[in-house]
Each structure stands twice: as C-alpha cells, then as structure tokens.
Amino acid sequence: xxxxxLATIIICAVSLSDCKKGSDEHQVPAVAxxxxxxxxxxxxNDLNFIGGWIYLDGGYxxxxxxxxxxxxxxxxxxxxxxxxxxxxQIRVDSSDVVVEDTCSGSLWLLQDGQILNGPAAFPLKEYxxxxxxxMLSITN
Numbered sequence: 719x720x721x722x723x724l725a726t727i728i729i730c731a732v733s734l735s736d737c738k739k740g741s742d743e744h745q746v747p748a749v750a751x752x753x754x755x756x757x758x759x760x761x762x763n764d765l766n767f768i769g770g771w772i773y774l775d776g777g778y779x780x781x782x783x784x785x786x787x788x789x790x791x792x793x794x795x796x797x798x799x800x801x802x803x804x805x806x807q808i809r810v811d812s813s814d815v816v817v818e819d820t821c822s823g824s825l826w827l828l829q830d831g832q833i834l835n836g837p838a839a840f841p842l843k844e845y846x847x848x849x850x851x852x853m854l855s856i857t858n
Contacts (some may be wrong), residue, residue, distance in 0.1 A: 719755070720791040738852050746797045746843040749778050752837055753856040758848075767843065771810055771828065774856075781856065782817070782827050793856045794831055800838035800847070808842065819840065 753776055757765050764770040765785050774781040779797035786792055798806040798819035806821035810828060817826045824838035831842035848855040 732790075745840070746795050746799050746802055747776050748858070750778055750808055750838070751781070751845050751858045753781070753855060755854050756850055756852055762854075768771070769814060776856075777845065778843075779805060782808065782810070782834060783847075783856065784853070786829055791847040791849055791854055792829070792831065793847050795843040797843065798822065798824065798838065799840040799843060800836070 732758075755765075755774070757760055759822050762772060764772050765783060766786055768787060771782060771784040773796065774783060774835065775799070777795040779795060782794045782796050784792045786795075794808070794817070796807045796809075798804075798821065800806075800819055800822045804821055806819055808817045808819055808826070810816075811818050811825075815828050816834065817828050817831075819838060822837050824836050825834040825844065826832060826838075826842050827834060831844050833839070833841055846857050
C-alpha cells in the first residue's frame with residue numbers, strides 16, 4: 719500500500735512539472751508565412767548584394783531578409799523573442815551586421831540570428847528560404 723502511494727505521488731509530480739514553463743520563456747507565436755519575391759524588382763534591389771537586407775510585411779511582426787552569400791538568404795521574424803507580449807521589433811543597427819531589440823537592447827548576429835548580448839535568451843525566429851537565382855521564397 720505504501721509503495722502504491724509513493725508511486726502515485728511521483729507520477730503526479732512528474733506530470734505536473736511537464737506543464738510548467740519557465741518565467742523567461744518568450745517564444746514568438748507561429749503564423750503562416752508563404753512569400754515569393756523577385757529580386758529583379760526595384761524595391762528589392764538591396765537583396766542583390768551580399769550583406770544587403772530589407773524589411774517585409776508578414777510573419778508575426780514583420781520579416782527581415784538578409785543576403786548571406788550569392789545563394790543563401792536568411793529571413794527572420796521582426797518580433798523580438800524577449801518578452802513577446804511587449805510587441806518590440808528588431809532592427810538592423812548602423813553596423814549592418816547586428817540586429818537589436820528596440821526595447822530590451824538585446825543583440826543578435828544578422829548572419830545567423832544567434833544572440834550576442836541579452837537579457838534575451840533565444841535566437842531570432844527564422845523562416846525557411848529558397849532562392850532559384852531570381853525568385854526568393856520565404857516559408858515556414
């Protein structure tokens with residue numbers, strides 16, 4: 719009888735602990751993204767150069783697109799992943815290699831979305847990209 723009670727208590731404790739989220743866990747909500755842009759159009763001209771970037775509508779709070787190499791692009795949601803409830807956007811700083819959260823001051827590398835300096839603890843939310851030489855597709 720004593721063993722059954724102990725087993726029941728352990729099972730209940732494990733079950734309840736799985737539901738708890740950390741207080742600093744601020745994930746950007748998932749939204750459908752399916753964009754196609756032609757890099758030949760004038761409004762996307764900055765993407766024709768390595769290191770070029772643009773802001774787009776879409777995602778949860780806008781999208782930042784960055785050209786890493788001739789074939790590789792990165793697309794990030796502009797919603798800062800720290801305290802999402804505040805609706806703070808990220809922006810490219812004057813160096814063109816770092817992205818900053820306008821509210822918390824957290825910094826991420828533009829090239830891969832990894833955090834440089836916090837209080838944020840999560841990388842930028844990244845979307846998938848595919849480039850055929852002219853058309854850039856951004857999806858999730």
